Amino acid sequence: MAIVLGPNQYGKAQNHLVRVYRDTERHQIRDLTVSSALRGDFSAAHTVGDQKDVLPTDTQKNTVFSFAKEKGVGAIEDFALTLADHFIAQTPVADGARVEVSETPWQRIQVDGRGHDHSFVQAGDGVRHTVVNVDGSGADRRAHVVSGFSGVTVLKSTGSEFHGFLKDRYTTLQETDERILATSLVARWRYDAPYVESGEVDWDKSYDAVKSLMLQRFAEIHSKALQQSLYGMGEAVLEQHPEVAEVRFSAPNKHHFLVDLSPFGGENPNEVFYAADRPFGLIEATVQRDDASDPGSAWLAVPGFC
Secondary structure, eight states: OOOOOOSOOEEEEEEEEEEEEOSSSSOEEEEEEEEEEEEEOOHHHHHTOOOTTOOOHHHHHHHHHHHHHHTOOOSHHHHHHHHHHHHHHHOTTEEEEEEEEEEOOEEEEEETTEEEEEEEEEOOSOEEEEEEEEESOGGGOEEEEEEEEEEEEEEESSSBOBOSOOOOTTOOOOOBSSOOEEEEEEEEEEEOHHHHHHTOOOHHHHHHHHHHHHHHHHHHSOBSSHHHHHHHHHHHHHHHOTTEEEEEEEEEBOOEEEOOOGGGTOOOSSOOEEEOOSSOOEEEEEEEOTTOOOOTTTTTTOOSOO
């Protein structure tokens, strides 16, 4: 029997970066959390403690903050790709890099109907994410980009049903053709490799359009199940955005149960609900093109998805 080193990577996680642009009196603010990791032949570091091939995680941290000043942030996908390529170039034994960036949005505080020049309030419309995996360099370079969001809580107060489901002797759930449908949505989509390699994607424009379309379809679809809503949202994205190869969802069902007011002599025609935080149904689904490019390492270390 031989004992050998298996897959491994190392890096600096959760660098919380705030970049303020002060070029004019009307400031801009970007609030990012950046994690980096390198993979390759780092066996000597593990087996004998030889660090000669290791670019320190502290160096990766310093690079993140320095690049925010030297190169600017721009679209988080571009920032992640730039960092990944740099780390591979600086580390000869590295054959891949993973950079994850999450952005917390801030909005201007409104004063007399106008956004203040340098005062902000943290927005509540979710967190934007990207995970970039770059393999190799030069002619052998392959880049994979997965973008999306989390913490977008949506609710339909009508237009949702749930009935006709499988039952056994432990089933107590009642069928309904009128219920509240709510979820705290996590969505990720993989950009098709040819679009990533060509540099044709306007990351910010694509993100805004995909997110807006998902929310639109959530509102429009008369839902017989959360699964149906998710599929319809992903289907619309793939129909209208050729740059997207697949969409993945993780959607906890935020249950709202009708309160029985009859013990108090009251009626409750679908107006008062108890919102339960746990346990909850968790629906996960992938909607994809049957001719999409090979995902390669795109989903490497992107947790929480089937």
